Amino acid sequence: MDKQQEYVLRSVEERDIRFIRLWFTDVLGILKSVAIAPAELENAFSEGIGFDGSAIEGLTRVSESDMLAKPDPSSFQILPWRGSSHGVARMFCDIATPDDEPALSDPRQVLKRNLDRASELGFTFYTHPEIEFYLFEKPEPGMLPKPVDQAGYFDNVPRGTAHNFRREAITMLESMGISVEFSHHEAGPGQNEIDLRYADALTMADNIMTFRAVIKEVALEQGVFASFMPKPLVNGPGSGMHTHMSLFEGDRNAFYEAGADHQLSPVARQFIAGLLKYAPEISAITNQYVNSYKRLWGGAEAPSYVAWGSNNRSALVRVPVHKPGKGQSTRIEYRALDSAANPYLAFSVLLSAGLKGIEEELELPEGAEDDVWELSPAERKAMGYQALPASLSQAIDLMEGSELVAEALGERVFDFVLRNKRAEWEAYRAQVTPYELEQYLPVL
Known part of the structure; x- marks a missing residue:
């Protein structure tokens, strides 16, 4: 048994943990x-906990x-x-087959x-996500969602629901070792953003899943x-989840x-060029729901076209x-990813x-200096700004022919997602939809 496992066993005993999720x-x-x-913990470390993988979406066949x-x-x-006495802890798991091989679909x-x-x-x-979400009053059957406030970007709302909510959520996140960099009210009514501090991508994916659970718990x-x-x-x-x-x-x-242009190394420029080239075919993963494309094509600084720019929020x-002298903080921001994505994939x-x-x-094309949304279709075409998929259907078609996505996900996950x-x-x-009934039913 390694030292980390011993630490967990000791912590469970000392902190009166009754259940481990x-x-x-x-x-x-x-x-x-x-x-x-707790009595099952040593066995879980050594042998794992068995379960029916066929009951989990996409994990394995019957x-x-x-x-x-x-x-x-x-x-x-x-x-x-879960309270301080008779506490509950959690650990993330890797999924394995009965012969202890990593599950290809995990x-x-x-x-x-x-x-x-x-x-x-x-x-x-390394990644650093800016995670946006909405707070609504408790939904009633048949009613449209009602935001908890009508505030806007960076608004300070004294004693507001969102202000208190963010404070409580951040306290919980930091008590779990998840560092928060910023938090504020976003542009939409009831919309909030909490930014997590940089971490390696695996830790961050775990943190994002924990973040969603914490936000849901605090809301309840x-x-x-x-x-x-x-x-x-x-x-x-x-x-969105600008990353x-x-x-x-x-x-x-x-x-x-x-001293380089935008202080970007050749590696950074090639990395950006790769993102631009393959953005349309990875969209079914970064934006995996029908509703995702309502955001991408709904304006409000959501990216709809494949372009890059320095400090250009339409790209x-x-x-x-x-700041000068802060070379270690050189980074790029991918703005299409939405808050509902599977962070691991x-x-x-x-x-x-x-x-x-x-x-x-790959060679990086010229950066966009103008608001890409404000350009005419002819101007965008002349500048070579390709459109992202306008619907989940288009995204699926592009992904289906993508060798890159098939290789990144593996055959099992690739086929299931499709x-x-x-x-x-x-x-x-x-x-x-209600839109069709309102538009057509009275006149047709």
């Missing part, structure tokens, strides 16, 4: 949980349903919302495989409802080159300006696209 996600990024008693959840002791944290293992590939090239992948405690739906309001901005990214070689930021990839395809740009030594998303599109396409 083992967490993992399905292919869509929905959190799964099974609780075990004919090979036995799977093992193997807890990662480095992810041990006590859940603060999203966490998918990300690990891609991070191993980056490591072989000498890189460590405060009698409100939190949603990460990409575009819940017709006339409000969508909720800052960088590659490090040891302690050196591989994206930084002093798909933005290069933030940092999204980070996998973003990293894979960037690395492909490096391997292919089947699942086609079924979602077919179900959506069959709906008769």
Whole structure:
């Protein structure tokens, strides 16, 4: 037994932990949980906890349903919302087959495989997400969602629900070792943003899943409802997860080159070029729901076209300006990702696209200086700004022909996502919406 496992066992005893929740996600990024008693913990570390993998979306087929959840002791944290006595803790799990091989369809293992590939090239992948979400009053059947306030960007609302909510949520996150950099009210009514501090991509993916659970728990405690739906309001901005990214070689930021244009190294420029080239075909992963495309094509600074720019918030990839002498903070920001994405798979395809740009030594085109939304279609075409998919259907078609996404996800996950998303599109396409009834029923 290693030292981390011993630390977990000792902490469980000393802190009076009565249940340990083992967490993992399905292919869509929905959190799964099974609780075990402390007496089962040693066995969980040594052998894993068996479960029916065929009952989990995309994990395995019925004919090979036995799977093992193997807890990662480095992810041990006590859940603060469960009280101080008779506490509850959690650990994230890697999923394995009965012969102890990593499950090809486990999203966490998918990300690990891609991070191993980056490591072989000498890189460590770091991310920093800005996570947006909405707070609504408790929903009533048949009623439209009602935001908890009518505040706007950076508004200070004395004694406001969102202000108190963010304070409580951040306190919980930091008690679990998840560092928060910023928090504020966003542009939409009831919309908020909390930014998590930089971490390696695997830790950050775990942190994002924990973040969503914390936000939902705090909302329940405060009698409100939190949603990460990409575009819940017709006339409000969508909720994105703008993600800052960088590659490090040891302690050196591989994206930084002093004196270069925007202080971007050749590695950084090639990484951006890879993101731009492959952005349309990774969209079904970074923006995986029908509703995601309402956000991308709904304006309000959501990116709809493939372009990059320095400090240009209409671009798909933005290069933030940092202070002189702060070369270690050189990074790029990918702005299409939404708050409902599976972080393990999204980070996998973003990293894979960037690395492909490096391997292919792609040349970065000219950056966009204008508001891409304000350009005419002819101007965008002349500048070579390709459109992102306008619907989940288009995104699926592009992904289906993508060797990059197939390689990044592996055959099992790739095939499941295609089947699942086609079924979602077919179900959506069959709906008769309130818009159609309002527009056509009275006059046709």
